[in-house]
Amino acid sequence: MIALSNGLRLFGLILPFLCPQIGWTENLHKEHEHTAQLLTNLLNAGRVVVEQNQTLINDPSRGDKEFTPEVFERLLREEFFQQTHIDLKHPPSSLPSLAKELLAALLLASKEVVGDAQFVINQRGIGYKNFIPATFGSQTARKFSNRSHVTIKQTTLNPRNLKNTPDPYEEAVLNRLARQTAVTAPTVEWVDGGRLLRTVMPIYYSDDCLTCHGSPKGILDISGYPREGAQAGDLAGAISIQIPVDHR
Amino acid sequence: MQSSNPIARMIGWSDDKMRVHWRHRIILGLALLLLQGCGLLYDAVTMVHPLTQDELSAICARGRLRVGISVEPFRPFIFPAMYTDEGIRVTGLDIELIREVADALTVHCGKQTPIIPTLHVTRFPDLFIKMNEGQLDLFVSSVSGTVPGTRPTGLWFSLPYFYRDGVAAIIQKPEVAERVWQQLQKQNGKLDTLAAVREGFAGLTVAVQKGRSSQLYAEANLKEVRLVICDSLPASIEAKDLNIDVILTNQSILEYVTKRVWQDWRLLTQLDGTPMSLTHEDLSIVTSDDHRRLQWLLNNLLFRLEESNRLKQMRWRWVDAHYAPTRRATSEGLPLEITQVPQHYDQGQCRLAERQ
Numbered sequence: 157m158i159a160l161s162n163g164l165r166l167f168g169l170i171l172p173f174l175c176p177q178i179g180w181t182e183n184l185h186k187e188h189e190h191t192a193q194l195l196t197n198l199l200n201a202g203r204v205v206v207e208q209n210q211t212l213i214n215d216p217s218r219g220d221k222e223f224t225p226e227v228f229e230r231l232l233r234e235e236f237f238q239q240t241h242i243d244l245k246h247p248p249s250s251l252p253s254l255a256k257e258l259l260a261a262l263l264l265a266s267k268e269v270v271g272d273a274q275f276v277i278n279q280r281g282i283g284y285k286n287f288i289p290a291t292f293g294s295q296t297a298r299k300f301s302n303r304s305h306v307t308i309k310q311t312t313l314n315p316r317n318l319k320n321t322p323d324p325y326e327e328a329v330l331n332r333l334a335r336q337t338a339v340t341a342p343t344v345e346w347v348d349g350g351r352l353l354r355t356v357m358p359i360y361y362s363d364d365c366l367t368c369h370g371s372p373k374g375i376l377d378i379s380g381y382p383r384e385g386a387q388a389g390d391l392a393g394a395i396s397i398q399i400p401v402d403h404r
Numbered sequence: 405m406q407s408s409n410p411i412a413r414m415i416g417w418s419d420d421k422m423r424v425h426w427r428h429r430i431i432l433g434l435a436l437l438l439l440q441g442c443g444l445l446y447d448a449v450t451m452v453h454p455l456t457q458d459e460l461s462a463i464c465a466r467g468r469l470r471v472g473i474s475v476e477p478f479r480p481f482i483f484p485a486m487y488t489d490e491g492i493r494v495t496g497l498d499i500e501l502i503r504e505v506a507d508a509l510t511v512h513c514g515k516q517t518p519i520i521p522t523l524h525v526t527r528f529p530d531l532f533i534k535m536n537e538g539q540l541d542l543f544v545s546s547v548s549g550t551v552p553g554t555r556p557t558g559l560w561f562s563l564p565y566f567y568r569d570g571v572a573a574i575i576q577k578p579e580v581a582e583r584v585w586q587q588l589q590k591q592n593g594k595l596d597t598l599a600a601v602r603e604g605f606a607g608l609t610v611a612v613q614k615g616r617s618s619q620l621y622a623e624a625n626l627k628e629v630r631l632v633i634c635d636s637l638p639a640s641i642e643a644k645d646l647n648i649d650v651i652l653t654n655q656s657i658l659e660y661v662t663k664r665v666w667q668d669w670r671l672l673t674q675l676d677g678t679p680m681s682l683t684h685e686d687l688s689i690v691t692s693d694d695h696r697r698l699q700w701l702l703n704n705l706l707f708r709l710e711e712s713n714r715l716k717q718m719r720w721r722w723v724d725a726h727y728a729p730t731r732r733a734t735s736e737g738l739p740l741e742i743t744q745v746p747q748h749y750d751q752g753q754c755r756l757a758e759r760q
Contacts, residue, residue, distance in 0.1 A: 272491060
């Protein structure tokens with residue numbers, strides 16, 4: 157009798173912890189989804205900063221461009237703030253700890269990529285150096301993914317760099333996106349029995365992209381790849397993110 | 405005080421002075437014995453485990469080939485460093501050759517893991533210094549060992565990997581070509597390019613690159629020109645204030661850059677329109693004079709590449725074929741040893757030469 161009453165007492169103690177489990181899982185999922193969205197924003201912001209400074213980077217008449225990792229970091233924080241209203245220097249307390257940790261890691265990887273490229277960027281007498289949003293994005297994503305269980309990848313249906321070839325999941329999403337009109341929200345899905353978050357954020361061609369990816373189709377662009385014959389607004393590719401539910 | 409020792413007494417030394425004297429003699433004797441012992445010990449150690457390795461064994465043990473290349477781009481031999489999806493990469497004919505050397509070394513070392521070439525990028529004149537200081541195993545930078553003044557002591561030049569190159573000239577003003585052609589016409593078919601160039605260039609401003617064969621050629625043969633020495637070819641192109649009439653450098657480089665990079669410059673030609681060569685040079689790999697085993701490996705490799713037509717194929721791929729260097733940098737370029745790279749590449753300046 158005593159054993160039964162002790163058992164009931166114990167069950168009573170555990171119950172409040174068991175019931176909110178469903179809510180807790182939901183919160184965890186939301187936290188991961190929010191984090192994935194912010195990581196996409198940050199990588200995209202880095203690409204935007206590189207694109208905005210493309211003329212400076214490609215200026216053959218200047219040696220030291222003063223486009224240092226520190227300058228880049230400042231511009232990146234500003235661009236990210238514009239997109240999300242989050243100040244990375246003073247992240248709000250409401251920001252999930254997962255997001256804080258991963259955003260800091262991605263910021264560091266982005267800075268390191270700009271640091272590594274300093275020799276190329278500061279070459280005088282050389283115009284086009286192939287330090288463009290795509291190569292910046294590929295390197296940053298790779299650097300970040302190598303240090304984390306979270307994977308970031310730039311992908312597209314007909315990649316110039318075969319390392320960016322979509323996996324079957326990404327291919328299916330990209331094919332679907334290519335048939336739709338432009339969307340601004342990512343595709344978000346929990347796969348593998350809810351153990352892996354996958355998000356795919358589409359990127360669309362802007363006018364600036366068409367110098368290399370536009371018409372005439374098949375004619376080589378400045379980097380030696382055949383132009384895709386794309387038009388502004390066409391699907392260019394996507395930023396794909398995978399976060400395991402237990403990412404550590 | 406008188407010494408008890410008769411010899412000391414004879415030479416007038418005290419006992420103390422005599423003791424010090426003998427102590428010194430004993431120490432000297434022991435030191436001589438030890439020195440001999442050290443020699444025996446050293447011999448024994450070197451017989452069991454050689455203290456110095458030959459250069460090929462050192463490369464095999466290291467797993468890396470330390471290759472020097474010039475930071476000043478010599479297209480199509482070395483293109484400017486490019487940023488790719490894989491990071492910074494350098495490409496060009498010289499890089500393809502370096503890959504061949506690394507492959508040959510991998511086979512020589514009998515390793516499953518390949519010998520990795522690490523590129524030490526430095527200013528052209530510093531390549532010779534670094535090679536002599538033992539910081540490099542070899543360097544490849546479109547240099548020839550047959551130009552007087554280009555073979556510093558202690559360095560060895562391989563069999564050629566690129567034939568029939570030489571100094572040539574590019575110009576912008578048509579009247580420069582006309583001046584040279586007038587001189588050629590005066591020769592009535594007895595072709596003497598040097599004489600025509602000497603007369604045709606007299607009084608003109610001629611730019612050459614520091615330390616390259618073009619500088620040695622101009623200093624030796626073109627006494628009547630206003631000579632400008634530049635740190636690099638791009639610097640000669642950009643130096644507008646010096647009113648450069650003629651730029652001299654390797655013909656293969658000039659043919660490439662006038663077609664694809666600086667199309668407002670053109671090659672100076674003979675009367676029949678063929679490019680005017682001022683010298684004949686074959687380009688070689690450079691290594692240390694002491695690296696006998698590496699020298700044989702290089703020459704054997706180059707002999708094989710020539711007999712299998714690989715050298716011709718490489719020449720066609722880089723000089724004649726249409727291609728995008730950026731794409732080749734991505735697919736077949738080599739990474740740079742970033743720590744060896746100058747802070748940022750600056751093509752440098754041009755200045756008037758001080759002539760005797």
